[in-house]
Amino acid sequence: MAFGQIAELGDAVVDLQRQARRGRPEAVFCQGKTPEQIVTITRSLLKAGQNALLTRIDEKKAESVLGEFSDKSPEYDAQARCLAIRVSPAPPRSGIVGVICAGTSDLPVAREAAFCARFYGSDVETASDVGVAGLHRLLGQAELLLKAKVLIVVAGMEGALPSVVGGLVSCPVIAVPTSIGYGANLEGVTALLSMLTTCVPGISVVNIDNGFGAGYIADLINGQDGLTCNTTSSEEST
Amino acid sequence: MAFGQIAELGDAVVDLQRQARRGRPEAVFCQGKTPEQIVTITRSLLKAGQNALLTRIDEKKAESVLGEFSDKSPEYDAQARCLAIRVSPAPPRSGIVGVICAGTSDLPVAREAAFCARFYGSDVETASDVGVAGLHRLLGQAELLLKAKVLIVVAGMEGALPSVVGGLVSCPVIAVPTSIGYGANLEGVTALLSMLTTCVPGISVVNIDNGFGAGYIADLINGQDGLTCNTTSSEEST
Amino acid sequence: MAFGQIAELGDAVVDLQRQARRGRPEAVFCQGKTPEQIVTITRSLLKAGQNALLTRIDEKKAESVLGEFSDKSPEYDAQARCLAIRVSPAPPRSGIVGVICAGTSDLPVAREAAFCARFYGSDVETASDVGVAGLHRLLGQAELLLKAKVLIVVAGMEGALPSVVGGLVSCPVIAVPTSIGYGANLEGVTALLSMLTTCVPGISVVNIDNGFGAGYIADLINGQDGLTCNTTSSEEST
Amino acid sequence: MAFGQIAELGDAVVDLQRQARRGRPEAVFCQGKTPEQIVTITRSLLKAGQNALLTRIDEKKAESVLGEFSDKSPEYDAQARCLAIRVSPAPPRSGIVGVICAGTSDLPVAREAAFCARFYGSDVETASDVGVAGLHRLLGQAELLLKAKVLIVVAGMEGALPSVVGGLVSCPVIAVPTSIGYGANLEGVTALLSMLTTCVPGISVVNIDNGFGAGYIADLINGQDGLTCNTTSSEEST
Amino acid sequence: MAFGQIAELGDAVVDLQRQARRGRPEAVFCQGKTPEQIVTITRSLLKAGQNALLTRIDEKKAESVLGEFSDKSPEYDAQARCLAIRVSPAPPRSGIVGVICAGTSDLPVAREAAFCARFYGSDVETASDVGVAGLHRLLGQAELLLKAKVLIVVAGMEGALPSVVGGLVSCPVIAVPTSIGYGANLEGVTALLSMLTTCVPGISVVNIDNGFGAGYIADLINGQDGLTCNTTSSEEST
Amino acid sequence: MAFGQIAELGDAVVDLQRQARRGRPEAVFCQGKTPEQIVTITRSLLKAGQNALLTRIDEKKAESVLGEFSDKSPEYDAQARCLAIRVSPAPPRSGIVGVICAGTSDLPVAREAAFCARFYGSDVETASDVGVAGLHRLLGQAELLLKAKVLIVVAGMEGALPSVVGGLVSCPVIAVPTSIGYGANLEGVTALLSMLTTCVPGISVVNIDNGFGAGYIADLINGQDGLTCNTTSSEEST
């Protein structure tokens, strides 16, 4: 378990060894960082030959970054608040990640999840506005439910959708509570607790509004066959 | 809005006028009362010509009461922890109250709801163990869902069942969270919050494990046509 | 239990079958939607021959919608933040929904409840600023309390009004906690918990500030006699 | 502000100077103390010429104490869990303390409040089971409400009674939440928060189930005229 | 217990009988009201011959009111956010209300308490910035502590000051938690809970930042001797 | 998405179709069920040719079940409170599930997770008492950390272990908070919240003490390659 490369950038220390150790580069959480800091960290990743994923980056900050790395075909999704710059293609995955959300207000989180899973290499298919108030909208997505290797289910308010989806499928479900709703939703805590106490096995949960985390773990699961990341990373770390 | 009859029984004051004012006699919550207190209050209700509903009465206390009023054909449901003694029949209702529960552990609360709705005059039909983990069990109850005039939906854990039921029916749904579950269920608070933040309109909520309250309000709704309680009660109060 | 019509509008999926299934069209929650999205969804409802109810729509968004559908006599209540466009009259109801609020600060929620109950067909009568600090103000509303078929009671702070009203009447009470108050009101959570733990049976509760939900369920109860919605809807769904 | 007398009894340090400083001797909270410790502390108070008030003392512990001080005419109220031994009469008060409770389950707390207010010198009158579910029971106590110089109002569940009482009277109201109820009552926290956010001025609140504290402060208020405690105490402290 | 006068002002209903019933006119909580509403309600109070107390009124709204009633010598305290207009002098009180606060940040709440107690007739003396971090600052206020008939103690953060003050004095203490602090102060909830669980008897608590409520109840206590409000008010109500 | 077989056993409804639909039979949560109910449900599963997994079954109940099915070689783990009866072997999995726990007190939950993952077919390896207080104990498990296809990490108190493990590995981590600890651990809520807010991606969380859920999802992930469950189950359901 050898440790290794870091990039010391003033107060920030980029964990360049993470690609080798964990099979994926460190992502850059942009909330609370200045455009300059973001550019500096991004450059250090690219310089180390690693792809850069920037999350929670609003349009204003994104402009600076897009301008700076315009020669590297950066991709930006404003609704997902994500930006990607690749220096090498992501490894291929055999399965499909499904991303389903309950209401249109949950879309930003769902799109963040989809963006991140794609960044790491997964094929992603999505379905939105299929909440439990009208079950036929969900059942109309049976094809996606059955073919996905992992499902990300995003919901706010009472957070019932993961339970209903979980009862129908045989793949792992990653539930993402959102802060959508008002009053007794307690800014997402109710959906979070609801998902954790689901009567349906096969569901695990990430933090409120954590689309990134859901996309990351869905891709991890999707990638757990054939060529494992460990193999890749031990090679890279030599 | 004339006020009136009470029975002063030492520290307890029985609101005998409630029958006239609210169309239903005062129910006796037995938790924390001695068998003697329960018998005394029950006797004062019967003496005033009112039916007696005793809730949260365990088997030991029930024995005393059943013995005391054995000549009045008392009914006791140990699982529901309810006991009824009637001196006159309940008024007839035109509709059916449906009581549905998610798991077998929710049965005591569901049975309390059914017992109480029946006590006040409603016909009740029930379906148990139809939680969202296996939707076909619920859809198998379509007949009940469509014919009920009011539905009581009882669930613990994540409390998703009322949302799913509510999305399918056109009658009012009374949701009853239960304390069933562990950990993040927070002794029923999670199911409670979940039901309150449902994305489905047409659902209102009562306290955790409050089968009595759900049965009462379901019967109230069921009785809101033809002969209203007000009419009955103004006659009785003269 | 046949499922059916939906309108796929990009990310939004309008549940057009809801009118047939639940007796009422899907309402449009406007918070977090753009004017364009609101107009598109509204148009799809009207095109399907369904009335449109828009809730939580502020004055700026309302202007766009009012302009777009000026030929359809839209109604807007800025304090209630609700907008209605009808293509057919609502079904008649036999009873009256009473809406009572504790303080003038609770009025926006009370008006939302009244607007929505009226939209679905109920006659509504209201009384405001009758909180428990001066009981005679409430007792002065005895006529409304006695004639209503359902009562919506709106209160913030300690949320005591539903208990007091509930003790006086023989119809179902829908309690609506509001976020009015400060400090230990915990943004409405205190009023919510207080209403849920009422010592008075016959009261059920909806989410904090959820005037829409209260109006919806009150009209549901009001409509539960003679011609049931189910009958109506099975006809409509053929 | 001279400090002074204490009695060092092993780990316990009795604040004998409290009588002089605060006009009332230290009370002995018996929960978690052994009968021996209780007897020792009681003896040190009596020896210093001070009356002894023992709170939260169950019947078993009370027996030991009653036996030990049988020559001093101890008074014990098992429901209030309070025991008093006097070596001198309490100072006379000019007004009456009213103690009102919502339900019979709240009686132990109400009786503790009454016992303690009487111990310190107040005349106390009580009314029980006058909760807001039947307002006429409360209005039947109008005489007590109008003549009391201070009112202690004890209630569990939603804790609405102090607000209703407060709106009717012109004296200070001390509200005591109790842990009576279940589910969303959160073991008394709901009643506590409810009382704190009352819309009625003139009400202040003590801890859940704190009958002792309510009785103490009610007597303090009752004693705030003519002969103040300060005068008494400075004499005593010389 | 005759009920009576109200002023119906559109949605607002002013309880003009409160002066007679409770010995004090209704106060006007201005947060969330427009200047026009405030002026209308104020005028109805003055017209009924009652003094007007306006709380939580910011400088902008105050300007409108001050302009409107400039002929009535209105008093405004911007830090306390309170405004008073008198048509008759307040009744004299025999005692002094002491208002003590822990830090300078607690001053707005302390000044609100002082303003309101004075409005109702009490003489008020104050001491600020005497928190427990430097006990000698508090002990330097011994004179005030000993002569006050009631003490209002205002503190944020850990809210320890009421306990320390309460242990030193023989008069009732009204504790007011404030939202001052950060992090684990939970916007005042920590100070609130701390004051409620004080180990010192003689302290009761009002809502977070509720200076008005503290001033009201302190004056109530201060007025509880000789001529009671009840007497006064029954005369006034004839 | 055909629905199908159920076994109606009085109040319990066993979802026999779950094996076909989700690739795994319904597990029997024994807490709150009588030995008779457990035996009846177990028999219906075995009769349908499905393996039976009984969780949260204490030693006393286990005895009854072990006696009843002694001919079917039942396996019982008292510490895990799990019991398994197989009628057919579980499908083979290609990878290893690692189960790691922070302290010896977390063992019951860890063993439940291991038992369940094994029941569904996974090979499981475990390491216990490797909490972050002595990192070398964890680093001594490097081999397991690197070879596992999924890791279940069980911890109470501050719940830091999943973050530390997650930072070292390239496989998905299922974090299981336990109720171990006291005081500010809030019966597991602190560990739960801590795991949800981890700074390390690749970690998802299940309910407090939910070893079963963790084992289930770990096996789901482990089984997501080659022969998918869907294939298997459609065959079985014919």
Next chain:
Amino acid sequence: MAFGQIAELGDAVVDLQRQARRGRPEAVFCQGKTPEQIVTITRSLLKAGQNALLTRIDEKKAESVLGEFSDKSPEYDAQARCLAIRVSPAPPRSGIVGVICAGTSDLPVAREAAFCARFYGSDVETASDVGVAGLHRLLGQAELLLKAKVLIVVAGMEGALPSVVGGLVSCPVIAVPTSIGYGANLEGVTALLSMLTTCVPGISVVNIDNGFGAGYIADLINGQDGLTCNTTSSEEST
């Protein structure tokens, strides 16, 4: 930062290297462990030449341990629930640790703190029942307050004592909240939050009822001069 010795004892892994790395052996938390497990772990510590500290050990378990190691002069304090067995004397400390508690009910926690600080080598002096309700009891301990090098202050209920003590002294204060109290004390959470939001700098806080933790850190601070633990431990680890 070399890692090293462990003792693998079935499921338990004793961190024998902790003595060298952190200057203190691992303590044994006995709650939830069997007497056999406790004896086994204790033996492994003694065998490695390390002193053994057993915490949260009740009298029954203590008997087994005392019997087993009767030849090693074990010390047991039943109130503190701590047991110590030494094979070598603790290192000498230059300063004194003061342990102060607010009420006699806080004594078990205070004694645990004192026992543990002494076990690690500190001289400890104590003062009990010096809560803020009678400040003179605290000021009577001025000598201890001034001479202590570190102070441990233990309090339940509102937890005000650390703030008052902290304002008087120039040494670090370790505050220990206890679960003593009822109602709004929330089982110690109120005291915990109160201590964390103290207005007095120089105070840090440990978990509710965590006397062990307080004693440990107090001794750590006491030992931070002259001969540091690091020096000692690097020698030992060779």
Next chain:
Amino acid sequence: MAFGQIAELGDAVVDLQRQARRGRPEAVFCQGKTPEQIVTITRSLLKAGQNALLTRIDEKKAESVLGEFSDKSPEYDAQARCLAIRVSPAPPRSGIVGVICAGTSDLPVAREAAFCARFYGSDVETASDVGVAGLHRLLGQAELLLKAKVLIVVAGMEGALPSVVGGLVSCPVIAVPTSIGYGANLEGVTALLSMLTTCVPGISVVNIDNGFGAGYIADLINGQDGLTCNTTSSEEST
């Protein structure tokens, strides 16, 4: 325990005796104070010959103060929001305070801690962005971990860093939770609870984002050898 000097500045009362009593002057918390108030208080400290530490002072307020005292070489750190003006050098300390933070977003709190510890006399060394997601970054700081006499560990999100650091070192650790994170971090409460329930002894905790408090207590510990503050301060107070 003589009390003494204060400076009465209108509503503010500066505790000038604190330097003598506690060995450190009163710090000025600038949030919620006007520049004028800050200047006045600062001047009173300097006039009394005491150094001035201003915390939570934003750049705009800092400008006023820097301008006013430009002749006294004020130091300002905008990120730490701290300003220092010295009239005499701080006393020398023998040890080093280490300040470590988990992420770059935690830097403002870490810098506040460092600034304050330095102000009181400590030598401070820092390491940032060494969170548990990449342990090698932390282990790379082994030198600092081993030589520090006290460590301040700052972390948001799950707050795991203090546990990991605490397990490696033999000096006291002061843990500072930050409000960094989102959703289930509950604005820092999760990190706070996590740190309090650490499985690692030797760690105590201060309020969320309380860098000042951590720096103060770290310096207190650092100063607890040889020349104690008490000695110094009694000299100074003569």
